[in-house]
Amino acid sequence: MLLGKRLGVKSIIILGGADVARDPELGYGIWLSQWKSILVKRALRSADCVLAVDQSLKEEAKILAGYNGSNITTLPTGYDALFWKPGLEKRNDILTVAVANDKARFRIKGIDYLIQAAQQMPATNFAVIGVEPSFAYTFRPPLNIKFYPAMTQEELLHFYQESIVYCQPSRREGLPNALCEAMLCGCVPVATNVGGNSTAIGDSGFLVPYADVASLISALKEALSSGSELTAKARARIVSLFPKEKRERELLKIIAGLAE
Known part of the structure; x- marks a missing residue:
């Protein structure tokens, strides 16, 4: 990410649910690791654009990374309604x-x-x-x-x-x-x-x-x-x-x- 900045290359990060996970009770999430959380925090803050599939993830990212999240945009996943379609019988x-x-x-x-x-x-x-x-x-x-x-x-x-x-x-x-x-x-x-x-x-x-x-x-x-x-x-x-x-x-x- 930092190298991209120096070279003038634009960067996009796509956030999923696991990317903002921090659950001490279950020992789950990259934010429980001190060095990983530092890297993720820097990446989020320095990216030109961060895409979150839901507004809830944007809010979590802002809290975990400790910034205003001005580079975060909510862009939901899209689904193929022609493939995912109802069948004939519910059994x-x-x-x-x-x-x-x-x-x-x-x-x-x-x-x-x-x-x-x-x-x-x-x-x-x-x-x-x-x-x-x-x-x-x-x-x-x-x-x-x-x-x-x-x-x-x-x-x-x-x-x-x-x-x-x-x-x-x-x-x-x-x-x-x-x-x-x-x-x-x-x-x-x-x-x-x-x-x-x-x-x-x-x-x-x-x-x-x-x-x-x-x-x-x-x-x-x-x-x-x-x-x-x-x-x-x-x-x-x-x-x-x-x-x-x-x-x-x-x-x-x-x-x-x-x-x-």
Whole structure:
């Protein structure tokens, strides 16, 4: 970054949720490392442009890097609504997608709380994609929750299309791709009220406090019986707010502005 400044080369940093993570309780996040945090702080302050996928990440970056964030622009991720689309029949109950194959990520993604909810909803089927079954079963989940390793987008599409509810029980998030993809596929969203989850869902689903298992169970039950109105509303929200073409246009505009 500093070399680029000296050479007159413009720089852009793209922030995701992990880039502004600092969770001492779980020992998670690059900001827990003194030397890494110094490097990231300098990079953020010296970049010509920093792009955050959600306003919540911009605010966190300003606090962690200790500056006004004047070079930070919020530019949400864009999604392909022609690929991520509803299927013909909803046959499965609740789906969660989270790459979480160590204890810290498992808790960051809230899978431990999802397991607690599943234990109290024995007649409901849960599926979690992105967690190796051999690792997940060390947490002794109930029989009504199944775990699958990471999949291709084509394989994932079918799970989205066949699931009634998508659940994002995370401790922290940016603007979650899986949540938005699931909404495009007609899943009713249920998520914790953290980070960009509320930005994605708005009034088209259910938001609950993190780690409040009772509220999560209540929201999941309501979502399962909510009918087709929220299904259509969830898809329409992502189509309207986060089209892939909009992100491409805005990104090109930002690059052109830096090149002037």
